[in-house]
Amino acid sequence: MRAQSIVVYTLVCLVVLLAFAIVAGGIALSLFFQKDAPGDQLRYPITWGHAEDPGAPDGSFIELAEDGSAHVVDVTVGEIRIVDVDRVERPCVSTKSGSFTGAATWEIDENGALRVHSEDGSAVLTPWAARFTGDSDWSSVRELFCDAEYADYGARPERR
Structure with missing residues (x-):
């Protein structure tokens, strides 16, 4: 049971990190390609x-x-x-x-x-x-x- 909860916790952390990386990458790309006015x-x-x-x-x-x-x-x-x-x-x-x-x-x-x-x-x-x-x-x-x-x-x- 304890091993199962560690696996679930690890998967949740990985999903959160992946979501954060996707959002951060999107922000970085939008700032990079934004035209300065x-x-x-x-x-x-x-x-x-x-x-x-x-x-x-x-x-x-x-x-x-x-x-x-x-x-x-x-x-x-x-x-x-x-x-x-x-x-x-x-x-x-x-x-x-x-x-x-x-x-x-x-x-x-x-x-x-x-x-x-x-x-x-x-x-x-x-x-x-x-x-x-x-x-x-x-x-x-x-x-x-x-x-x-x-x-x-x-x-x-x-x-x-």
């Missing part, structure tokens, strides 16, 4: 203003609302295409339509890039890599152009 680090509405560089016109900015809408001022837009950079596929703006001011929408794509869509074209922006962890740092974003030019923007809102 600006709202994970910054408070909405999120606004980035142009940085002091030649790629972004003076006074240009991008503002994102939590509902997927956006407002942009003097942001270069165009057609987005995917290019291979050091064996990594990256989105960039290939044909520049010029700068756009007005209402837009935004999304995070499968590569973790921010895409802002307007009636005149789209912009694609990527977060900077965090200094120590390598994670995304949405306090600064870079608009990528396929001709190797870029425009940098810095966040204006409070950080989370």
Whole structure:
């Protein structure tokens, strides 16, 4: 009788450990594959203003609302295409339509890039890599152009 209860106790412990491992593995996978979004680090509405560089016109900015809408001022837009950079596929703006001011929408794509869509074209922006962890740092974003030019923007809102 005692041997039977030890076997039952051992089986129950193994089932509990297996269930725990499955749940922990699921959580780890969901965290690993979760897309990092600006709202994970910054408070909405999120606004980035142009940085002091030649790629972004003076006074240009991008503002994102939590509902997927956006407002942009003097942001270069165009057609987005995917290019291979050091064996990594990256989105960039290939044909520049010029700068756009007005209402837009935004999304995070499968590569973790921010895409802002307007009636005149789209912009694609990527977060900077965090200094120590390598994670995304949405306090600064870079608009990528396929001709190797870029425009940098810095966040204006409070950080989370």
